[in-house]
């Protein structure tokens with residue numbers, strides 16, 4: 031089915047988005063229209079789930095953990111990372127749980143030898159080519175699936191991938207693992223693009239483009255292993271179409287996109303999420319009333335996110351809500 035170009039105002043009205051209306055991390059429940067129940071077998075349990083649900087929806091409702099990277103609760107599935115692959119009886123290949131809809135009589139296995147082997151390989155390929163040090167949960171998955179990204183050899187020497195001449199990827203000589211390493215792009219005061227951590231999940235492109243922001247400031251440039259996220263002609267962000275909404279940061283699963291504050295504090299060794307508090311409030315800049323979650327450390331705002339289950343913004347903000355908080359902590363004495 032082709033994606034609709036009309037932006038849905040509510041997730042449950044969009045046939046291409048996941049139909050369930052609950053955030054995976056808990057939150058609001060919008061019952062929407064009643065739907066027929068579909069019966070299937072999930073890890074030897076006979077269960078029912080609303081028609082139109084994905085396998086991932088059904089797993090989540092049952093408390094079955096399926097690892098995901100490119101899936102986003104505010105975005106249409108992209109099927110890019112292949113972390114969520116499960117076995118479906120009668121299917122020759124593994125199928126992505128994040129996008130495959132359930133059908134009557136479907137028999138699904140989420141934790142078989144084949145799915146575990148597939149996830150191990152995905153983790154090894156991603157881990158050998160991208161820096162996953164700030165990807166939540168990935169260390170636990172590596173241990174659980176016995177992934178060893180180091181078996182492909184040490185990382186190849188870094189280079190600026192934007193400088194590579196377009197064309198075919200040079201075949202590696204086998205002694206080192208090809209990587210997506212490149213210097214972090216620090217070209218503005220608000221956020222940093224560290225594409226050495228990019229797994230090319232496309233979530234930022236979708237958030238920036240027709241699924242939410244409609245700025246189309248970023249897209250995929252290059253092909254094959256040279257494919258990378260880029261502005262037009264690799265222009266610095268201030269010279270691009272970017273409006274600094276930060277909605278790309280909100281959905282990035284690896285920390286490739288981050289607040290400049292976070293990037294600087296990580297470099298200084300002062301970033302410590304265990305010491306951070308989160309306070310959800312309402313943005314005061316205009317009457318739309320977006321929810322903002324302020325992440326504070328040592329009584330300073332260090333990052334701003336937005337609840338994905340908010341019916342106002344669905345996790346999206348504009349530049350004011352996302353970055354316009356410096357005045358709050360400007361404690362210069364008045365003249």
Ligand code: SF4
Pocket residue numbers: 234237238243245246247248271272273274275276277278279
């Ligand atoms: S900040 Fe907004 S406009 Fe800029 S690249 Fe990210 S999503 Fe696009």
Ligand code: SF4
Pocket residue numbers: 227228229230231232233234235259278281282283284285286287
């Ligand atoms: S920058 Fe982040 S959101 Fe964008 S493709 Fe890379 S990993 Fe995905």
Ligand code: FES
Pocket residue numbers: 097098099100101108109110111112113114115126127128129
């Ligand atoms: S989470 Fe399903 S393919 Fe990435």
